[in-house]
Amino acid sequence: MSALAIYATLLTLPGLSQIVADLLAIAQGAGLSATAWTLGSPTRTWIEIVARALDAWGLVPSQAVKGFFLDLATDPGDAGDLTPDQTPRAGWLSALGLSWYGVQRGGQTYAAPTVTVKNTGTSPITFKPYQITAERNSVGSDGGSVTYRNTPDATKYTNVDGSITISAGASVVLPFQADRIGSDASAIVNAITVIVTQSYGPLSATASTAATGLDREAADAYRARCRVAAAGLAPGGPANAYVIAATTAKDGAALQRYDGSGPVGITTVYVSPSSATGVVTVYYSGPSGAVDATDVSSATANTWGVPLGVITDPRGIVPDTVTLAPTASDANTHTSGGASATDQAIAVTWSARIRAKDVPGGATAGTYTSGGAPPANVAALFTQAASALGVWLPSLGPSAKDPDVSGNGVVYTRDIEETIKGAVTGLYNVSASTPSSSTTAVPLGYVPIAGTISGTLVVV
Amino acid sequence: MGYFHDILTGRRPWRVPGTTIPIIPPRFLGENASKLLGAVGTVFDARAAQIRDGRAAAIPYAGWPGSPERACWADGTPIECEPNALPIHSTDRGIKLYATEPLLSQRIRLANWRQLHAQRGTAFGEIEHVRPYFADFAAAGGAYPTIRIVFQDNAGTPGATWHTIDPAGVRSVHTQRPSNWIWDAHPELRTRWWAIIHLPPGWTTYSATLWDSGALWDSGFLWDGIPAAVLADLWSMFYDWKGAHSWFGGLIVTALQPTDDLPEFPGTHPFDPASSNTTNANGSTNLPTFNWWTDRYLSGPLLGDPTRPYWATFYNMSNSY
Numbered sequence A: 001m002s003a004l005a006i007y008a009t010l011l012t013l014p015g016l017s018q019i020v021a022d023l024l025a026i027a028q029g030a031g032l033s034a035t036a037w038t039l040g041s042p043t044r045t046w047i048e049i050v051a052r053a054l055d056a057w058g059l060v061p062s063q064a065v066k067g068f069f070l071d072l073a074t075d076p077g078d079a080g081d082l083t084p085d086q087t088p089r090a091g092w093l094s095a096l097g098l099s100w101y102g103v104q105r106g107g108q109t110y111a112a113p114t115v116t117v118k119n120t121g122t123s124p125i126t127f128k129p130y131q132i133t134a135e136r137n138s139v140g141s142d143g144g145s146v147t148y149r150n151t152p153d154a155t156k157y158t159n160v161d162g163s164i165t166i167s168a169g170a171s172v173v174l175p176f177q178a179d180r181i182g183s184d185a186s187a188i189v190n191a192i193t194v195i196v197t198q199s200y201g202p203l204s205a206t207a208s209t210a211a212t213g214l215d216r217e218a219a220d221a222y223r224a225r226c227r228v229a230a231a232g233l234a235p236g237g238p239a240n241a242y243v244i245a246a247t248t249a250k251d252g253a254a255l256q257r258y259d260g261s262g263p264v265g266i267t268t269v270y271v272s273p274s275s276a277t278g279v280v281t282v283y284y285s286g287p288s289g290a291v292d293a294t295d296v297s298s299a300t301a302n303t304w305g306v307p308l309g310v311i312t313d314p315r316g317i318v319p320d321t322v323t324l325a326p327t328a329s330d331a332n333t334h335t336s337g338g339a340s341a342t343d344q345a346i347a348v349t350w351s352a353r354i355r356a357k358d359v360p361g362g363a364t365a366g367t368y369t370s371g372g373a374p375p376a377n378v379a380a381l382f383t384q385a386a387s388a389l390g391v392w393l394p395s396l397g398p399s400a401k402d403p404d405v406s407g408n409g410v411v412y413t414r415d416i417e418e419t420i421k422g423a424v425t426g427l428y429n430v431s432a433s434t435p436s437s438s439t440t441a442v443p444l445g446y447v448p449i450a451g452t453i454s455g456t457l458v459v460v
Numbered sequence B: 001m002g003y004f005h006d007i008l009t010g011r012r013p014w015r016v017p018g019t020t021i022p023i024i025p026p027r028f029l030g031e032n033a034s035k036l037l038g039a040v041g042t043v044f045d046a047r048a049a050q051i052r053d054g055r056a057a058a059i060p061y062a063g064w065p066g067s068p069e070r071a072c073w074a075d076g077t078p079i080e081c082e083p084n085a086l087p088i089h090s091t092d093r094g095i096k097l098y099a100t101e102p103l104l105s106q107r108i109r110l111a112n113w114r115q116l117h118a119q120r121g122t123a124f125g126e127i128e129h130v131r132p133y134f135a136d137f138a139a140a141g142g143a144y145p146t147i148r149i150v151f152q153d154n155a156g157t158p159g160a161t162w163h164t165i166d167p168a169g170v171r172s173v174h175t176q177r178p179s180n181w182i183w184d185a186h187p188e189l190r191t192r193w194w195a196i197i198h199l200p201p202g203w204t205t206y207s208a209t210l211w212d213s214g215a216l217w218d219s220g221f222l223w224d225g226i227p228a229a230v231l232a233d234l235w236s237m238f239y240d241w242k243g244a245h246s247w248f249g250g251l252i253v254t255a256l257q258p259t260d261d262l263p264e265f266p267g268t269h270p271f272d273p274a275s276s277n278t279t280n281a282n283g284s285t286n287l288p289t290f291n292w293w294t295d296r297y298l299s300g301p302l303l304g305d306p307t308r309p310y311w312a313t314f315y316n317m318s319n320s321y
Helices: A003-011 A016-029 A042-066 A092-101 A219-233 A239-247 A293-304 A376-395 A413-423 B003-008 B031-056 B083-093 B103-111 B113-118 B123-139 B228-239
Strands: A114-119 A125-127 A133-136 A147-150 A164-166 A171-178 A192-195 A203-208 A268-271 A279-285 A323-325 A342-354 A366-369 A409-412 A428-434 A439-442 A446-459 B146-152 B160-165 B171-176 B192-198 B247-254 B313-315
Touching (some): A016 B031, A042 B031, A092 A219, A114 A164, A219 A239, A219 B083, A239 A268, A293 A323, A342 A376, A342 A413, A376 A413, A376 A446, A413 A428, A439 A446, B083 B103, B103 B113, B103 B123, B123 B146, B123 B160, B123 B192, B123 B228, B228 B247, B228 B313
Parallel strands (some): B192 B247
Antiparallel strands (some): A114 A171, A133 A147, A147 A171, A192 A203, A268 A279, A366 A446, A409 A439, B146 B192, B247 B313
């Protein structure tokens, strides 16, 4: 049993029935005929009352103790949190992370696109901030409409009463903000196509910008940032200092892209372990693999301590006389720097078995392939497996597993099989024929991503 | 019995505050009622103990054994977590635990995690990370070791800089120019460094005479009298605390103390930062003089002979080429 499991057991206080049993057993042991007490009798009733009070009270210290450990502490909205109101917000985990590690959990944000609003009528149209609702051309994850409201902008709403007037046939680019918080309201370019509000006159949306709404930082990702935070205290540039400089701002919040377009997308970092000449090689990657130049320059600025764009108070963790590689001169910081890892697509051909009853909705026994035309519920299993690989492979980061002193690592085929198995309940005898060897090399500077994923499923 | 048991059974006075009126009337304390309340109290006591242990699980270190500052419960047991909770603190605080590392060392390093992180990647920080390994020996009346880190710069006239923490914890830095730590002909590899531990007297059965002595030489679990696993952990404790831009050249361990005379170099001391390089009649040197980078002479009149002194153990040496 792991230490964590042992500790979790310690904190799993006995439930109501166990408390009652304990009380009766102790009383019986003391010489009372407690086991003969019938439910409803005065004494037995008192036992029940005491047990229920103890049970209800026990949750409080249990939760309080959990709040001292990163793996056990949670915020409302996290899995396992017992707060009655589960609206995602800061709780024990955020308090622990901020006070012990100086790291702030990334919160949800609203998508804020601009929409080009056109007056399609023959008369001027006047309105104020928050009076116009626009709508995305695709529904949200809950099936509901994703809408946006026009927000104030003193340079746009210039009428004396704070309104704007759009002449007949004219267009104006206006700022909007999503009505719902989080990634569900993110929008790609020109995805906002409908002006819902027509009560001020006929308006249409002729264009819109891309906008990203962020979900709250995942609890495990936040815990990981907390754990490397202390390395940021070090003046001597340990490897983890480069990791935290790539992800976390000096104030503990998620590092922002220097152009103000949101947090950096870097989630994994390779740092060369040793150098006899003072050179540190750094590669970055994100949830999908390679990251863009803005992420790299932002991380480089924070690593060197160079103010850049919205990064006005960078960390700076590079000791004297040290240079970074492989970038000799970053285009924005004009320092040496790390680089994005290059995607290395790994094709996977797998086969597995599953019992028909384990296929949601059931399935006819037989052999199905992802490239064929399996029933929708079987096709969904192929999708689940492919999606799991699509998430897991990039999560290994640059150089993947077991990098040697030169930074050349591997992906284990056995791990690929385990990932597929874990993605679909009931799957067994998972075998990957591609990659054909036990490992796939991931050279220095590369990050594994999912290539073509082909599956064969034998339903028995 | 426990606190709640004694209260509910009347063994411990429990009165209305400011009065002598008992909270539990005497009529409640008849034999059967007392037993029943005793059962309730016992369950309360068990719950209290569980919560106490849970709260203590957040505390890795109660203080130096035997010191008046050591925090203890009323029964004298230290207010600190059980050993099985240490790996959780290890993960949360970024302090790796090592297989042969004594428990006291683990607790001290976990308690001092911020201070250790704040010095990580510096020579003194690396020494401070290793020093607690010997804390249990010191707590038992022994001494801490003298630990040094030395590197050679690449100045016009290369110099050797020695960082030392002595058994009392006193730090010192000494730069010797020209260098007295001439590992090889590569001063351009300027971010290499080496760690030296003068084992405290009595810490192991290690002695200088064990070098190359029969079955003990580098064999199995013993390496010149020290378990190989111990050397591996000490090496890792240095390595894990270095900067990414530097190269750990290896761990050197000796049972000789800094004030001892070297066996073949009268008047000189082992790994003396201020010493000059000396070569004796058999060709061996008190400090590296272009020769310790390999363990055997590869040419010349000493071909095949050991280059490194027998009075020290060289573990996991790595030149970076």
